[in-house]
Amino acid sequence: MMKSRVNVISERLVEHVARSAAGIGVSLEKISYIAGSKRAQIIYDIVKGLGRRIVLVHGNGALYCGLCKKGPFTKRGLYLHLVRRHRYDIKQLIIAEISD
Numbered sequence: 001m002m003k004s005r006v007n008v009i010s011e012r013l014v015e016h017v018a019r020s021a022a023g024i025g026v027s028l029e030k031i032s033y034i035a036g037s038k039r040a041q042i043i044y045d046i047v048k049g050l051g052r053r054i055v056l057v058h059g060n061g062a063l064y065c066g067l068c069k070k071g072p073f074t075k076r077g078l079y080l081h082l083v084r085r086h087r088y089d090i091k092q093l094i095i096a097e098i099s100d
């Protein structure tokens, strides 16, 4: 993928990684609009994998940010925290995963 395309796709995937981390749900169809149908499944798996990496779930089910350890958050609270505070960090994680 061209570097500029990686940048655009990564920018648009940030909210989906945050949704996945917060357990809100990610749609393969929406990923497909962003990344193209050919790459949708692999990008979807990357989004899910990154989502798991940036959340800490305590024994009682409480959600904490995996990047700065803040929490506990509700699902929506964690989603908002991730997109507001960690947009850049998440984008860099995505770029590292989808660049080849």
Ligand SMILES: [Zn+2]
Pocket (backbone or CB within 6 Å): 065, 066, 067, 068, 069, 070, 081, 085, 086
């Ligand atoms: Zn955080």
